[in-house]
Amino acid sequence: MGESMRVAYDVEELRRLRDGPGVQHPRFGDLLRPGSVRMGPAPVIAQTYGERSPYFVHLSVTGRCNARCVGCVNSSVTDTEAFATMPETDPERDARAILHLLDGRPERDVVVCYYGGEPLLRMDKIQSVMSFLDQAGGPFRFQHLIYTNAMLLDRAIEQYPEMVKRASLFCVSVDGTAAQNNRVRPGTDLDVIHRNLGALANFGRGNVLAWSTLRESQSLADCLDEYAWLDREGLADCYFWHWVETGESFESLDRFMAAYERDLRRAMNWYVARLGEGRPLAFVHITELLLYLLTGKERGSSACGVEKARNFDIAGGVVHSCADLPPEFAIGRIEPDGTPVVREADLKSLVDYKDDLGCYEWAFMLTAAGVARCRRSQATRNV
Numbered sequence: 001m002g003e004s005m006r007v008a009y010d011v012e013e014l015r016r017l018r019d020g021p022g023v024q025h026p027r028f029g030d031l032l033r034p035g036s037v038r039m040g041p042a043p044v045i046a047q048t049y050g051e052r053s054p055y056f057v058h059l060s061v062t063g064r065c066n067a068r069c070v071g072c073v074n075s076s077v078t079d080t081e082a083f084a085t086m087p088e089t090d091p092e093r094d095a096r097a098i099l100h101l102l103d104g105r106p107e108r109d110v111v112v113c114y115y116g117g118e119p120l121l122r123m124d125k126i127q128s129v130m131s132f133l134d135q136a137g138g139p140f141r142f143q144h145l146i147y148t149n150a151m152l153l154d155r156a157i158e159q160y161p162e163m164v165k166r167a168s169l170f171c172v173s174v175d176g177t178a179a180q181n182n183r184v185r186p187g188t189d190l191d192v193i194h195r196n197l198g199a200l201a202n203f204g205r206g207n208v209l210a211w212s213t214l215r216e217s218q219s220l221a222d223c224l225d226e227y228a229w230l231d232r233e234g235l236a237d238c239y240f241w242h243w244v245e246t247g248e249s250f251e252s253l254d255r256f257m258a259a260y261e262r263d264l265r266r267a268m269n270w271y272v273a274r275l276g277e278g279r280p281l282a283f284v285h286i287t288e289l290l291l292y293l294l295t296g297k298e299r300g301s302s303a304c305g306v307e308k309a310r311n312f313d314i315a316g317g318v319v320h321s322c323a324d325l326p327p328e329f330a331i332g333r334i335e336p337d338g339t340p341v342v343r344e345a346d347l348k349s350l351v352d353y354k355d356d357l358g359c360y361e362w363a364f365m366l367t368a369a370g371v372a373r374c375r376r377s378q379a380t381r382n383v
C-alpha cells in the first residue's frame with residue numbers, strides 16, 4: 001500500500017468555518033454549504049467539439065530565477081534555497097527518462113513542459129532536451145511548451161532561434177498592467193515583457209498563453225485590462241487566471257470577495273459580448289466549464305488530474321506527481337542512465353481537500369434525493 005500524502009492546511013479551521021457561519025454571500029447565502037455551486041441543468045447540446053488528451057510531462061530546467069514574485073510557489077512551498085540549489089536538468093538523462101515514462105503508454109502526442117525557476121536561464125539545456133527527443137524518433141509526436149516570465153525572450157530569439165521555433169506554446173505570466181505587475185513580480189518589467197512578446201510575434205512564434213496569479217492585494221480587473229491590451233495588439237492568444245497558494249490568511253475576505261465578484265461580472269460581460277460578435281475570448285478555464293456544462297460532460301478528476309498518476313514531473317533528478325509540490329513529496333528518482341524508479345504512492349489523498357470542503361456531501365444528497373424520488377414514484381404506482 002502506498003504512502004499517504006496530504007497537502008498542509010488547517011482542517012480544523014476549515015471545519016470550524018463550515019460548522020459556524022460559513023462564508024456568507026449577500027445573495028447566495030453560505031458559499032461553503034454543500035450544493036452552493038452546482039453544474040446544471042441537464043445537457044443541452046451534443047458534444048461536437050474535439051478534445052485532445054496528450055501525455056504531459058513537466059521538466060524543471062532550473063530552480064534559479066531572475067524574478068522574486070510575491071508568494072512564488074517555488075519559495076512558498078518550501079525554503080527558497082532548496083529550489084535555488086535544486087540540480088539543473090541533465091538533458092540526456094532526463095530526455096531518456098521521458099522516453100522511459102512513455103514506454104507502453106497508448107498516447108502518441110506528448111507535450112513536454114519546461115518549467116522552473118525561469119527555464120530560459122538555461123536555454124542551452126532546453127535545446128538539448130528538444131534535440132534529443134526529436135532525434136530519438138519512435139512513434140511519438142513531441143510538442144514543446146515553455147513557461148516563462150518573458151524577460152529573456154529577446155535573448156532566446158537571438159541566441160536559440162531553433163529552440164524558439166520548436167516551442168509550440170509559451171505560457172507567459174503577466175499579473176496586471178505595469179503598476180500592479182511590477183509590484184507583485186519584482187525583477188520583471190512589463191515594458192520589457194511587451195517588447196519581448198512583440199519580438200516573438202515578429203519572429204513568427206508559436207502560441208502565447210498569458211496567465212495571471214491573483215493575490216489579495218491585486219485586482220482581477222487590472223489583469224483583464226492587461227489581457228485586453230495583449231489581445232488587441234495580437235501578442236497573446238489565450239488567457240486564464242488562478243490564485244496564489246499561500247498559508248497566509250486574507251486581511252479581509254469579504255472585501256476581496258466583493259471586488260472579485262464585481263470584476264468577474266465584468267470578465268463575463270466581456271466574454272459574452274465577444275461571443276456575440278463571433279470572436280470568442282479564449283479564457284481557457286471559462287470555456288472548458290461552459291462546454292462541460294452545455295454537454296453534461298464530467299471531468300471525473302481534479303483539473304490537473306494530479307491524483308490519476310498519469311503525468312509526472314521531473315525536477316532535479318527526482319520524480320514528482322506535480323511540479324509545484326515540495327521536494328519531500330517526491331515519488332521517485334531518475335537513475336544516471338535515465339531509468340525512472342517510481343514508487344507507488346497514494347496520490348488520491350492529494351485531493352482530500354474535496355472531502356474536507358464537503359464536495360461529496362452534495363453528490364450524496366443528489367443521489368439520496370434521486371432514490372427518494374424513485375421510491376415515491378414506485379409507491380404511487382403500487383397504490
Ligand code: SF4
Pocket residue numbers: 065066067068069072073074116117118149185
Ligand atoms: S518568475 Fe516564476 S519562478 Fe520566478 S519568482 Fe516569479 S513565479 Fe517564481
